[in-house]
Amino acid sequence: MIKVESLSFSFPQKELYKNISFTLEEAQHCAFIGTSGSGKSTLVDILLDPERYLFEGKLEIDPTCKMGYVSQFSPLDRTKETTVFEYIGDKYIKIQNEIQTICTEMETSSDIEPLLEKYQLALDAFDSIGGEDFESNINKKLNLANLMKLKDVRVSDLSGGEFKLIQVMKEMLGSPDLMIMDEPDVFLDFENLNALKNLINAHKGILLVVTHNRYLLNHCFNKIIHLENTEIQEFDGRYMEYNFSLLQTKMELQELAVAEEEEFKRNEKIINNLRAIATFNADASKGRALKARVSFQARLEARRIKAPFVDIKEPNISFGIDNEIEDMTVINVSNYSVAFDQLLLDNVSFEIKSTDKVAIIGPNGTGKTTLLRDIFNNNHDSIEINADAKVAYLSQIQGEMLKDSNTILEEFIDAGFNTYDEIRSYISHYGFEGEIVNQKIESLSGGEKNILQLAKVSTSKANVLLLDEPTSHLDTYTQIALEKAIEAYKGAILMISHDFYSVVNGMDYVLIINDKTIRKMSMRKFRQMIYASHFDKDYLETEQNKKAVEMKIELALRNTDFELAKGLVDELEELIKLL
Structure with a gap:
């Protein structure tokens, strides 16, 4: 449906993407993740309106692809007097009213031919957007989100979180081939977050959702796209499985790094010995040996892993205090x-x-x-x-x-x-x-x-x-x-x-x-x-066990006990399957 190939794009003050490639295909519910400021929202804008951006590379979008979009910033219009039902079904109700108006005109008109043509065009437009079932579909979505109570409430009386859900329903009602949502979860309370989870999981088309919400990430997606340090990584599977894969990679790299560090130190010792010898012995063969060792050391240094997706640096947030207050x-x-x-x-x-x-x-x-x-x-x-x-x-x-x-x-x-x-x-x-x-x-x-x-x-x-x-x-x-x-x-x-x-x-x-x-x-x-x-009934206990095993793995890695860590990783994998 959508194919991005070797795409690069920069703002004057910042490079965002360097030769990134990914695809979005049928039945994929994709979470789009990455650190703040990495360019997720800009990439969404490029997908929605490629003509606005001067980028390098290829962006192929199926010409028949119908897109829906929910922005992260959608202020509630307090002047809206329409009901929730009227707001969600706006385009259907407009055509329905147009059909009704034409029928009324036909009752009194002497020239019925142009009205019949107009009537047929309106019916075709109504059918093309699935108008026959629109009332039933709105009710299904309201029930799915447990918001049927809002059906006749004015949009102006909704909370921000309720309005966000109503926007999601409105876009989904049109059955887009690709639905893009940019942080739809921001400020949703837990009940509304569950409503969003239900809407996402019931959606039949392709989804691309920018989100940092760990609850949604763990329960809604079968593909992860991770943008970091101008690069992109695709992963087919759940977010928990993606993190498990990262942990495995991190362990392998850490074990390799420990072995390389030992080799590095061993080589450093040989270089120092050769340099000491060279100070009182001008033998050419010793000089060549020294040069070879220095060159080998440079190659070791260059080979050290620099993986932008494996060990992302957390900000160092710290709340200090000028004066502590005793217990009062x-x-x-x-x-x-x-x-x-x-x-x-x-x-x-x-x-x-x-x-x-x-x-x-x-x-x-x-x-x-x-x-x-x-x-x-x-x-x-x-x-x-x-x-x-x-x-x-x-x-x-x-x-x-x-x-x-x-x-x-x-x-x-x-x-x-x-x-x-x-x-x-x-x-x-x-x-x-x-x-x-x-x-x-x-x-x-x-x-x-x-x-x-x-x-x-x-x-x-x-x-x-x-x-x-x-x-x-x-x-x-x-x-x-x-x-x-x-x-x-x-x-x-x-x-x-x-x-x-x-x-x-x-x-x-x-x-x-x-x-x-x-x-x-x-x-x-x-x-x-x-x-x-x-x-589910045992979810809390399983999640707590998972957290305990993760802490043991972290401690084992800190102590470079890779055999213990590998055994615990097998245990962790079984717990993730239960979740």
Whole structure:
């Protein structure tokens, strides 16, 4: 259906692709992954509209290929008075209305011939888009996503997550041969994420989905396309199997590297001995031997593995603290209420201790972001912040904390840095290398903007962090780095997140929004609740066993015990089959 061959493309400040090739074929549900800023969204744009881009190489698209597209940035139009059903079935309803209008005209017209022709054209157009079953198909999709309750709701009254799902349904309804979605999962709560999973898995055409969501990656795709360091790698299989394949390759390379290192050191010793001899013996044969050994050493160095897909560097996220607070309450919320058009939260009370790590969990549109912003602004009668608390805030609305017209350099001067070199050195830990400091914020990807927000939060040395969807747009490597930083952090964290893994891997407990109020739930109970609702009976136990084996393999590799690691890899493979 689509074939990309030796494609290269650059922006003035950055090379994105160098001779990349891949295919998209019938029945493939493909996840498109890669680190933030690697060019995934740009490649999607090239596929959608090749004429806009001056690239080298070949892009072959079947001329009969019908494409559907869901953007990562689709603001909800609050003026839309149409219902969800009318929005999804818009093009069908228009033709249906046109047919009805023609029929009405035919009842009174004396010249019926042109109307008959018009009527036939409208019927043909309706049939060509599968109009006969459109109402039934909309109902099926709403049922599949468990959103039938929204059928007659106005689009303007939807939450952002619900609107994203409605867009997906609208595009899928047209039965495109190739459906492209760019981060459709961002900001979806867990129920809506499961709805998206169901829609993806039921779709009959080819899918190309840019996503970093580990839940979707593990449950939705049979092909992986990985873009990294201007190169692409294709893998036919599930994401878990792809990671398993990478682990095997990493082990082989590490074992080879250890053997090469020993050979390298042995050769280095011989060279040093030959050099020592050459200082008091001018024998030509000894000089030739030395030259040969130096040449061999250069070849050994050149042969060392440089594999862009095997060991990707995680950013070094670290949240330091200027002053730790002893075990006491840092945030106290008492009888908090908030309403817009309707009451969202009522009589909410909770407290956060100085080392608590807490996630606020609840459906889209239930007031979570408003609550977090009110805590940060600290101007609400129901909210009390400890006088010793220094609070930092990461917003899901990136423009709230980063100014698009600023360069990265200007953002960090505003954050208190004094010199160019100081800024450049600091942001290199977050994956920003070279002259990127002079780029404007508006030119960065969504993931890069969120990493910059994390870097700014880190500079604050705050002892209380308020994080609103910190994993949104982040690649999986940065998500894992963030989890490690949260685990090592000595202060308090209050985090809104729909990313299940970030919550269960980093939080002490959760605050669940239910029926306009908040209740505390232990992490153990939260995990069990999620797994009982959305996973097979033994999935939790199998996943925990898998994680334990992965940790043993990591330890064995650290100790260069390759025999033990290989035995554990066989055990890991069996667990992956169960998942």
